[in-house]
Amino acid sequence: DADVTQTPRNRITKTGKRIMLECSQTKGHDRMYWYRQDPGLGLQLIYYSFDVKDINKGEISDGYSVSRQAQAKFSLSLESAIPNQTALYFCATSDTLGGTDTQYFGPGTRLTVL
Amino acid sequence: GQQLNQSPQSMFIQEGEDVSMNCTSSSIFNTWLWYKQDPGEGPVLLIALYKAGELTSNGRLTAQFGITRKDSFLNISASIPSDVGIYFCAGLFNKFYFGSGTKLNVKP
Numbered sequence: 001d002a003d004v005t006q007t008p009r010n011r012i013t014k015t016g017k018r019i020m021l022e023c024s025q026t027k028g029h030d031r032m033y034w035y036r037q038d039p040g041l042g043l044q045l046i047y048y049s050f051d052v053k054d055i056n057k058g059e060i061s062d063g064y065s066v067s068r069q070a071q072a073k074f075s076l077s078l079e080s081a082i083p084n085q086t087a088l089y090f091c092a093t094s095d096t097l098g099g100t101d102t103q104y105f106g107p108g109t110r111l112t113v114l
Numbered sequence: 115g116q117q118l119n120q121s122p123q124s125m126f127i128q129e130g131e132d133v134s135m136n137c138t139s140s141s142i143f144n145t146w147l148w149y150k151q152d153p154g155e156g157p158v159l160l161i162a163l164y165k166a167g168e169l170t171s172n173g174r175l176t177a178q179f180g181i182t183r184k185d186s187f188l189n190i191s192a193s194i195p196s197d198v199g200i201y202f203c204a205g206l207f208n209k210f211y212f213g214s215g216t217k218l219n220v221k222p
Contacts, residue, residue: 041214043212100162100164102162103159105149105157
């Protein structure tokens with residue numbers, strides 16, 4: 001079983017709709033992240049959470065919100081989707097056990113906003 | 115802010131050839147990570163480097179953490195068709211920074 005899972009894997013929606021992308025992990029990591037990837041571009045950080053009570057904005061948080069429901073669950077919401085939010089979205093986890101920090105990614109959600 | 119410059123952007127090579135790609139930055143990092151991403155899939159961690167000068171191998175892949183802490187390279191030896199994909203680096207200093215990727219094409 002995958003350590004980091006994302007649902008849905010693909011979603012097509014219309015402008016103005018509210019969308020939630022979900023992420024679950026079984027790695028036991030404290031830190032979780034949401035990234036966006038556009039074709040030909042690197043990963044851009046949307047939000048991150050270092051534990052259940054800690055939520056931080058990333059580089060491109062406008063138009064997005066998150067919820068850390070439990071250590072293992074971190075969801076991303078688009079309150080009112082717009083076409084330029086069409087992208088691949090990745091959830092990632094990491095921890096700092098042993099003084100190192102390594103990120104592990106989920107399989108991604110391909111979101112299309114019409 | 116910190117930026118990672120990854121090169122080359124793309125490579126077309128013959129099966130069996132060796133491949134080298136690198137990431138550089140004007141700032142130092144505490145960790146360098148190398149990932150491979152297949153189309154429509156999530157990045158998969160290949161190699162993690164935690165100390166300056168560290169040289170680590172994973173099968174045909176070898177990566178090094180530069181002495182200056184501002185760069186890292188990834189080598190793939192004796193490439194095969196399944197090496198096709200996008201490889202990208204990530205550096206950690208308080209937060210993760212990502213390169214824009216090297217697209218590798220391998221001709222059988």
